[in-house]
Amino acid sequence: MYRRFAVICFLILPLSLAVCAQNQTHVSIRFIKENLATVPNEVVNIPLFVKNHNADGMPVVLEIDNPDGWRLITKVELNNLKPQEQKFLVISTRIPTTSAVGKYKLKVRVKNAETGEELADALTSIQVNEVENITLQLIDSPENIRAGEIFRAHYLLSNLGNSEKTVFIETTNCDVDGEANVQLKPGETARISVVKNTSEELAATQKEFITVRAILAGDIKDRVFHPLFIFPVKSHKKDLFFRYPVEASVSYLSSNQNNNYESAYQIEVSGNGFIDTGSKHHLEFLLRGPNNANLSYLGLYDQYYVGYSNKSLELTIGEQSYEFTPLTESSRYGFGVENKVILKNGLSAGFVYVKPRFYESIENEMAVYSKYEKDEYNKVAIYAVQKKHTDIDDPAYLFSLSTSFRPFERTTMELEASRGFLGDVADNAYRANLNTQFSIFNFGGSYNYAGKNYPGYYTNSTFYSASFSAQLLPKINVGVYARQDFSNAQLDTFFVTAPYSRSMQYFLNYNIASQMYLKIYWRESERKDRLSAEKFHYETRSLNSQFSHKIKRFSCSLQGAYGKTTNFLLADFTNKQNTYRVSTNLGYQFNTKHSVRAFGTYSNLNSFVTGEQRDVTAGMSVNSQIFKKLKASVYLQNAYNIDDYYRNRNLMQAQFDYSITKNHNLILRAYNTLFKTETENSEFFISATYKQKIGVPLKQIVxxxxxxxxxxxxxxxxxxxxxxxxxxxxxxxxxxxxxxxxxxxxxxxxxxxxxxxxxxxxxxxxxxxxxxxxxxxxxxxxxxxxxKGAKLTGKFAIKERNSEMLQVGNIILELKSEFKSYRITANSQGEFSFPLVIPAAWTLKIYPNSVPKGFEIEKMLYQFDFKPGDQIDLQIDVSARKRNVIFKSQNISLSTKGSGGLKTLSLSNASKIEPADKEDEIFYSIQIGSFKKRVDASSHFFKGHGFDIEKQINNLYKYFIGRYSSLQEAIIENDKLKKQFRGAFVVKFKNDMSVNGIDKQ
Structure with a gap:
């Protein structure tokens, strides 16, 4: 039985192998590279192997399935495959320009050429990458417009890339008419229009530069720049006088302070400018009254002062802020006098006297000082100051020495030391500032100290600030900042001392991209109210971040903080709380005339003790050019930060500015304000101001x-x-x-x-x-x-006896009227054409010396009386010059012998036969150039002068201007031509041949 099974298996196995052999692939296709990548408009080569695995050869055909729109660059043929043969093929295809980003499939098939049976196929993918190509072209635009007209230009924006894009249109000196963001599919175009309004009040021709840019993802892809001329339409006479600028205004002021309506009028006249044409004498003055100090937010108290200065003297008298030094008297408002004398060597000396107006504790102050200024950065000054207090009999005396210098190119320092005496008590004050930069590091710092008995502007004060930063990378900056402010200043009563504060901050700044920034910092700070009724005293430790970015017309800023605050005005165990704060500032620029900004803050700082603590602050502001002559700005805010209550806070502010004419303005303002130290009871102010600019004529200068x-x-x-x-x-x-x-x-x-x-x-x-x-x-x-102009054209022609017309050229002609002349040269065919001329009487002159040798023109002058639109075609006949031959007697005797009695002339005698009109013709001309090759009359070398004579002498082409009968006349003209042709010189001609150059005569 086993033998039978073995025999059956032995018989079945060959049969199975034969069946398998019949099912085996006869041909295979293998791509060498997979996942090829390319871009549009490029040729990509795809290599592959085709192999016949059969023991027999076969006829085959190759088929290629390209993506739609793709085409083969070369024809790839595959006819026969021998047994076990492998062939190498390369398929080259061009990627269409419009091919979008993505993967494309390319399929290759091998078929039996006789039966059509498909023997093998294979598929490969080709990645088409993105190509950005945005173009902007100007279609039409006026080169000039009149003032008051609307400029309008049109552009063609095209996306020649292979992906859909949104392009932002940015402009300079014009606005986009319509949407500035344009979305384009691959191959798509869009028409863009820009407009610009112009003012009828334009006084002089103005040249504007119009720029339109196509921006993609913050990068400029294309731009078009072209000038525009705007011409005035109104008559504006130039001011013939030197004027001193003066501004006069009258204002109506009103307020509801303490629920009581108050109003007043105020007049102001001011001037500021030079009073002489050489800008040597400067005058400044202000006259404002009556007094309205009760409308204090507007700061419109009465004020009168005048100041004069020249290069040697500065003089001021009246009410204003006077300064001594930052330590002795930083700023004191009141009635005073200051006189400063300036010497040429950098030295100056002065005297100051002031009677304070708003600080009642000081009766008066005076100082004498001297300064030396080497330059802007290197100075030294010494002050001696006396202060008389109202409640102290003895005056205070202060002495100060200050200097500023620049020891290195990027380092500046400022120092001041002062000592003050009040009775038997004396104390010191110091001030220092330093700013330096070296390598990647920057350092800046300041320090102010005033002893508790120092009687200066500051007393018992310590202030310092310092910052150190390093630019680690082009986009990364790190550093630390520290500050403490504890200042007791003798401020005028219109101001309030800022709270005590100290802070320490560690920061990292990262410039992410163009107009995109990120700042991260750790902050430790303390703030304390210094008024008698404290509103805050707290300490905060927090992690903060700030992000700002500008995208096209949109800008944004985001800030955040998170940490812990200790409120020292609350009891223990209840005075610590988590702190967080988020604020944002968003802006949008509609165009050059309209913009809007919105802002908001949400916070929980646990910092204040007040009956109504607000944690949300929001507001917005708008700026708009409503009409050509009307501007408006509005600011609104729903609440305020109590932390800022030591300064004025606007909850509402509006202003409208109307330009009646160039020198006349009407301004309306309104405010709703919380004054310093106030947390409730805001007050409302309204003012209307009419303002006029006046130029006082001092001298007629034009x-x-x-x-x-x-x-x-x-x-x-x-x-x-x-x-x-x-x-x-x-x-x-x-x-x-x-x-x-x-x-x-x-x-x-x-x-x-x-x-x-x-x-x-x-x-x-x-x-x-x-x-x-x-x-x-x-x-x-x-x-x-x-x-309509007149036109003269024509030609020269040689007239032979057989009436056959031959042409001659290079003859010089001049067309001349009473006011203008044109000189040209006929071309080699004898044709000439003058420019369009004014209809009038003209004379055509032909230069005899330019007529070719051996020819003559009977008529050298023509008179024309052109009418509008005349077109005259003139033919000028040129004929061969006639010559009479005279036989001079040479003792010829007549005889009847020989040949008819006429004696034959000897060769020597024959050579003496000459024309009857033969004379030595001498004239002078000016050689302006010599070249190895002939130069055309239109060459830039001749600078519009052309030439009158061209001669080929000694293998050189030489060019001459003019034909003068006398040497003196030629020398005079040569001096004129030397301005244009430096090497010009006079040449003598005899019988139309140059004899010599006489440049030295």
Whole structure:
């Protein structure tokens, strides 16, 4: 039985192997590289192997399934596969420009060429990566407009990349007309328009630079920049006087302080400027009254002062803030006098006296001082000060020595030391400031100290601040900052001392990207109210962060803090609490005229003791140019931070500014304000101010006249929009064809007209540039008519006896009128064409010396009386010059012998036969150039002069200007031409041949 089973297996096994062999793949395809990557518009090469695993050869065909739109660069053929043969193939395909980002499949098949049976297939993927290509093109834009018109330009924005993009359109000196964010699919384009409003009040031609940028993810992808000229439409006369600037205003003030309505009027006159044309004498003054100090937020108390200065003297008298030194008297408002004398060597000395107005504890102060200033950074000063207090008999005396210097290029220091005496008691004060930068490090610090018995501006005070930072990487900056403020200052009663504070801060700043910043810092701080009824005294330790970013027109700033606060005004065990604070500031710029900002804060600081503590603060502000002459700004806030109650806090503020004319303004203001130290009972203020700018004439410095004109066409109708240039100024004609140039300095100038809007055959009826003489205090009227020009063309031709016309060239012609002349040279075919000329009487002159040797022209002058639109084609005949031959007697005897009695001339005698008109012709010309190759008359070398004679001498092409009968005449002209041609010299010609150069004569 086992034998039978073995026999059956032996018979079945070969049969199974044969069946398996029949099912085995005859052909295989293998890609060498998988997951290829490329970009649009590139050629990608795909290598692969095709192998025949069969023992027999076979005819095959290769098929390639490309993604839609893709095309093969080369034709790949596969005809026969031999037994066990493997072939290497490369498929090259170009990626279309419009192919979007993504993976694309490419399939390859091998089929039996005879039966069509598919023998093998394989699939590969090709990754098309992203390509960004945003372009911006200017379609149309006016080059110039008139003041008051709206400028409008159009651009074509194109996405030539392969992914959908949102492009932001950013502009300078114009606004986008419509949405600034434009979404484009691959291959898509969009039309963009920009606009710009202009003011009719424009006084002079203005050149604006219009810029439009296409921005993608904060990067500028393309930009278009072009200039725009804005021409004034109103007449503005130049001020002929030197004026002193003065500003006068009258205000109506009102307030509801303490629920009582109060109002008042106030007048103010001020001036600030030089009182001489050489800017040597400066005058400043202010006159304001009557007194309205009860409307104190506006700060409009009465004030009167005047100040004068020149390079040697400074003098001030009246009410203002006077300064001595930061330690002795930082700022004291009152009635005073200051006189300072300045010497040429950097030394100065002065005297100051002031009677305080708002600080009643001081009766008066005076000081004498001397300074030495080497330059802006290196100075030294010494002060001696006396203070007379109202409640102390003995005056206080203070002495101060201060200096500032710059020991190194990036290091500055400032020092002050002072000692004060009050009776038998004396004390000191010191001040120091340092700022330095070295390598990647920056350090800045200040220190102020005043002893408890020091009788200066500060007493019993200590203030310091210091910061140290290092720029570790281009985008990373780290550092530490410390500060303490404990200052007792003799401030005027209009101010309140800031609270005591100290803080320590460790920070890290990271510049994430362009206009994107992140700041992280640990902060330890203490703040204490220094008023008698304390509102706060707390200490906080917190981790803080701040993020700011500007995206196109949107800007944002986010701040956060988390930590723990100890409130020292609460009982123990209840005075510690977690602290957190979140604030935001968001802004949006609609365009150059309108913007809005919103802000808010949410906090829990456990810092204050008050009946109504608010934890949420929110508000917004708006700035808008409503009309051309009206500006407005509004600020609103729902609450306030009690921490800031030592300063004024606005809950509402609005201002409207209307420009009636250039020098007249109307301003309306309104405030709702919490005063310093107040937490309740806000007060409301309204003011209306009319302001006028006045220029007081001191001296007439300019004499000037006016130029008025009008441009009309051939039918007498006005021509609008024609640009006229005059004395480095430009104007554009209005609807009546009028233009004007006001306040022009007397003199002779050239007026020119832009012909870009003329028809091709039109031109001004007068010669331009037009010479215009301006006379002081007079008007010059110019009327210019536009007419059709006349055209003269023609050719030279040689007329032979058989009437066959031959051409001759390079002859010089000049067309001349009373005011203008044109000199040209006919071309090698004898043709010539003059520019368009004004219809008038003209003379055509042909230069004889330029006529080719051996030819002559009977008529060398032509007279023309051109009419508008004339087109004359002139033919000038050139004929061969006739020569008469004279046989001179050489003792020839006649005889009947020989050959008819006529004796044959010998060779020597024959050589003496010459033309009857043969004479030595001598003239002079000016050689301006010599070249190895011929130079065309249009070459830049000739600088518009051209040339009159061209000679080839000694293998050089030499060029000459002019034909003069006398040497003296040639020398005079040579001196003129040397300004343009440095190597010009005079050459003598005899019988049309150059003899010698006589440049030295």
């Amino acid at each position: 004499k000037a006249g006016d130029v008025l004109g009008r441009i009309t066409n051939a039918s007498g109708e006005p021509m609008e929009g024609i640009i006229v240039s005059f004395f480095n100024k430009s104007a554009i004609t209005g609807q009546n064809g009028e233009f004007q140039f006001r306040s022009v300095t007397p003199g002779v100038y050239l007026l020119n007209i832009d012909r870009s809007k003329f028809a091709i055959d039109e031109m001004p009826g007068v010669s331009v540039p037009l010479q215009v003489e301006v006379v002081a205090n007079e008007e010059v009227n110019i009327n210019i008519g536009i007419t």
